[in-house]
Amino acid sequence: MSITIKTAEDIAGMRLACRLASEVLDYIAPHIKPGITTKEIDRLGAECMAAQGTNSATVGYQPPGYPPYPGSLCTSVNHVVCHGIPNDKPLKKGDIVNVDVTIITKDGWYGDNSRMYLIGECSIAAKRLSALTYDAMWLGIQQVRPGAHLGDIGHAIQKFAEGHGFSVVREFCGHGIGKVFHEEPQVLHYGRPGTLEELKPGMVFTIEPMINAGRREIKEFGNDGWTIVTKDRSLSAQWEHTVLVTETGYEVMTLSAGSPPPPAFVTATAT
Ligand code: MF3
Ligand code: CO
Ligand code: CO
Numbered sequence: 147m148s149i150t151i152k153t154a155e156d157i158a159g160m161r162l163a164c165r166l167a168s169e170v171l172d173y174i175a176p177h178i179k180p181g182i183t184t185k186e187i188d189r190l191g192a193e194c195m196a197a198q199g200t201n202s203a204t205v206g207y208q209p210p211g212y213p214p215y216p217g218s219l220c221t222s223v224n225h226v227v228c229h230g231i232p233n234d235k236p237l238k239k240g241d242i243v244n245v246d247v248t249i250i251t252k253d254g255w256y257g258d259n260s261r262m263y264l265i266g267e268c269s270i271a272a273k274r275l276s277a278l279t280y281d282a283m284w285l286g287i288q289q290v291r292p293g294a295h296l297g298d299i300g301h302a303i304q305k306f307a308e309g310h311g312f313s314v315v316r317e318f319c320g321h322g323i324g325k326v327f328h329e330e331p332q333v334l335h336y337g338r339p340g341t342l343e344e345l346k347p348g349m350v351f352t353i354e355p356m357i358n359a360g361r362r363e364i365k366e367f368g369n370d371g372w373t374i375v376t377k378d379r380s381l382s383a384q385w386e387h388t389v390l391v392t393e394t395g396y397e398v399m400t401l402s403a404g405s406p407p408p409p410a411f412v413t414a415t416a417t
Contacts, residue, residue, distance in 0.1 A: 149322055149330045151348035156324065157390060159255040160350055163200075164388045164399035167257030170194045170219070170247045172404030178263045180239050184221035187245060188232035192218040195249055203248035203256055203327050213371040220246040220260075227315055227356050227364050227382040229372040239266030242276055244384045254325045258352050259400035260386040271359060272381055275312065279357040279383040281409050282306050286335070286353045288412060290389055290396035294345045300337030303355050313362035315382070318374070320352040323388055345391045350399070354386030 152160060173194040174187055195202055195218065202218040215229075222230035222244040223237065230244075237243060246260035262276040282303045289298040304314050320333030331343050335355040360380025367373040376382050390397040407413070 147330055149343065149349055150324050151346060152324060152350055152390070153348070156255075157348070157350075159251065159253050160257070160324065160388070160390070160399055162253075163249060163251045163255035163257035164259070165257070165402050166198050166200050166251065167247050167249045167259050167388070168400045168402035168405055169198070170249060171245060171259065171261050172402050174245060175261075175263070175404055178237070178243070178245070178265070180266050181236050183234050183236050184223065184230070184232040184243070185234055187221055188217050188219055191245075191247060198249070200249040200251055203250050203258070207327070209328075215372060219248075220244070222246070222382070222384065224381055225376045225379045226367070227358070227374040227376060228318055228384060229374055231370055231372055237265045240268050240272070241265040242268060242272045242381065242383065246384070246386060248327065256323050256325070256327050257400060258323055258327070258386060258388050260354065260384055261406070262383050262385060275357065275359050275381055275383045278307070278310050278312065279355060280385050280406070281411075282335075282355050282357060283353055283385040283387065284409050284412050286355065287387060287389055287396055287398060290345060290391055292345055292347050292391060292393065295340050296331060296333060296343045296345070297337040297341030298339050299353060300334040300342075301339045303353075304336035307355070307357050313358045313360065315356035315358060315362055315364060317364055318356060320354045320386075322349070322351045324350060347391050347393050349391040350388060352386055352388050354384060356382055356384045358382045
């Protein structure tokens with residue numbers, strides 16, 4: 147298989163899927179506060195998808211070597227890097243949580259995105275990690291245009307994250323997406339400028355850096371087959387958008403009324 151180039155019709159399908167994926171996060175957002183459990187977040191997500199007429203791409207998802215994923219979304223708290231399974235433990239003040247939602251529309255298109263939420267007042271270190279991971283994602287997004295290379299995206303993210311004393315998780319990456327959840331290419335969040343695939347209009351992929359406050363090493367947690375944590379138990383943050391390569395640059399597809407605004411350095415350079 148190779149990288150799919152989306153047609154105008156495909157792009158219309160992806161725009162809808164991505165907006166709906168973002169609206170699931172909008173729906174959940176006001177409920178995320180101290181005392182809510184990640185299972186309740188999962189139930190709210192499923193309720194929103196049912197109202198939309200979409201399906202969760204994660205429930206029952208089973209790549210080779212994995213057990214079926216049980217949640218309608220992923221909830222990764224504090225030192226959980228990704229793929230946290232919703233559970234009955236209430237969130238408490240000072241926690242940070244990533245909620246990652248992937249939906250499938252009636253027409254079979256996938257939209258994939260995630261945001262961080264701060265639970266009550268958080269430490270300066272936690273707020274800084276979440277905010278700088280958001281900036282790192284947008285720095286990656288800003289590299290996207292025809293003629294740029296995947297390595298430019300990874301490099302921009304790595305340079306910024308490591309420049310702030312953080313580390314970039316290597317084992318998981320962004321991915322092409324369309325009528326398949328994870329398709330080519332792999333979008334690494336580290337790398338060298340000018341390397342790897344050249345970007346062409348019509349490519350659609352996610353940018354979803356996982357940034358650790360401490361060391362980059364990760365490990366599996368427990369025996370659920372999914373949950374990934376930092377080896378040194380340091381905090382980890384992640385943000386994710388699905389992005390289209392346009393004729394002139396990029397279009398962030400996973401936007402909706404509740405999306406946080408882009409960082410100031412993006413609005414400042416937008417034409
Ligand atoms: N949404 C995740 C991603 O960004 C994948 C989650 S797979 C799951 O690629 F099974 F853990 F839900
Ligand atoms: Co993804
Ligand atoms: Co995702």
